[in-house]
Amino acid sequence: MATYEYRCPRDGAFEVRLPLGEAGAATRCPDCHGTADRVWSAPSLARTPRALGAALDRAARSAETPEVVSRVPGRRPAAAAPAHPAHARLPRL
Numbered sequence: 001m002a003t004y005e006y007r008c009p010r011d012g013a014f015e016v017r018l019p020l021g022e023a024g025a026a027t028r029c030p031d032c033h034g035t036a037d038r039v040w041s042a043p044s045l046a047r048t049p050r051a052l053g054a055a056l057d058r059a060a061r062s063a064e065t066p067e068v069v070s071r072v073p074g075r076r077p078a079a080a081a082p083a084h085p086a087h088a089r090l091p092r093l
């Protein structure tokens, strides 16, 4: 068995274990079932960890079409500070 790497244009890289010589030029993506092309890489070299690969893919996609967000991810909007009675006497702009 050998590990072959494929890359889906939508979901990024994934690996498939197949007998030697049975990897095609393309296969089905396990997530979206679209066509994923085979990625040629040097054998027996350390592979990019899945999480890092996903982050790199996301960064590459973001360079072409940035994701639109309305707030900083992972943070909740700040709660309004409780009004102090003295604030009512401040001059209005």
Ligand SMILES: [Zn+2]
Residues within 6 Å of the ligand: 008, 009, 010, 011, 012, 029, 030, 031, 032, 033, 034
């Ligand atoms: Zn896919």
